[in-house]
Amino acid sequence: MTHLLLLADNLDMSPLAGPLTERLQPFAPNLRVCLPGDPGADTAEIAVCWNPPAGALATLPQLRLVHSIAAGVDNILSDPTLPDVPLCRVVDPAHAQGMTEFVMWGVLHFHRHFDAVLANQSKALWRRPRQIDAARRRIGVMGLGTLGARVATELHRFGFDVRGWSRERKSLPGITTFGADQFTGFCSDLDLAVCLLPLTEQTRGILGRATFDALPRGARLIHAGRGEHVVRADLLAALEDGQLGGAIVDVFDTEPLPPDDAYWRASNLIVTPHMASVASFECIGEQVAYNVQQLLSGGALRHVVDRSRGY
Known part of the structure; x- marks a missing residue:
């Protein structure tokens, strides 16, 4: 069983669980989307994040991919304990x-x-x-x-x-x-x-x-x-x-x-309340699901962040 953890501070990520599960089920039937505290959360191989609590990603020993739900990743890169795994971001054509x-x-x-x-x-x-x-x-x-x-x-x-x-x-x-x-x-x-x-x-x-x-x-x-x-x-x-x-x-x-x-x-x-442009859950679900499929099949990831540049 592969677990994908939705991880955020001060943001309800639960509405993303349904779209991700629906998109991932056909090619990854043994993958489960979970929230902090759910069974399997501490063994997650994929973390889908927005402003995750500092140090939280470092507690996931099986982590293979961190995926932002937005174009910006500074809220993730600011964590000095961020594990050395690929970090991807969402690039929304409508953004x-x-x-x-x-x-x-x-x-x-x-x-x-x-x-x-x-x-x-x-x-x-x-x-x-x-x-x-x-x-x-x-x-x-x-x-x-x-x-x-x-x-x-x-x-x-x-x-x-x-x-x-x-x-x-x-x-x-x-x-x-x-x-x-x-x-x-x-x-x-x-x-x-x-x-x-x-x-x-x-x-x-x-x-x-x-x-x-x-x-x-x-x-x-x-x-x-x-x-x-x-x-x-x-x-x-x-x-x-x-x-x-x-x-x-x-x-x-x-x-x-x-x-x-x-x-x-x-x-x-x-x-204004951070409203200039926000990716839709449909767009987030599509891009995260694609990269999860690529990760599990050994393919090339899209929108990988260059950590030296910060984007």
Whole structure:
């Protein structure tokens, strides 16, 4: 009997048990999907995870595969006791569409000054904000992987002046791109910065005072990367003193965000509940089932993480 363990902290993984069992049953009838505490959980050969408790994976002596249920794996790689087995992630074809929709909403929110309109409505003030053409709005996308490249391309197609920054300089039609050593130049004249970076040791804390000061005063931020990209005190201070004119933040180092967190009450900050783009259970089930079948048959796994890069 082979056991697959669904393992998470602060997330109910049980809805995934049915789809996985259904997909795995035809080619792996002796595989059982289980939750922590179920019979066979401690002998699991496969762990399907979201933010697993630190040290939990190291307690599985027969572990052969760790599979994230999302594109991000930093919540798994942050565990220093992570066993040396293949780590795979989910790449949802619909993920880029969802992220593009979220970023486009955020960009339009600031570009068309809906933040000012909503503030004026609460005061019953009729004030028409000054509008400018999209071509005069400079937007910088941090991270040009699958998601970032799609977002940057769609913003360009919509008429915005788009720049992109990544560790290795990319080439995207119509978009000015920058490499790792050109970060200050990338930031220097942006109206709005969009962070879609993976979390690595190089990007941890990148949204801090040095970056905010490199942006023009009053620039806006849309952050849908990872919570650990942000230096919390620096973000709050930059919003308070006006260096940042506003921000939308979708990801946090602690989720759910506690009710007493200062983010809820920060000026010019919109908090969204990690909703920018989430893979469906159908997509997760399909990709995890494929890799489990490959593992059991000795085939090649898809979307294997390069641990040195963090993605």
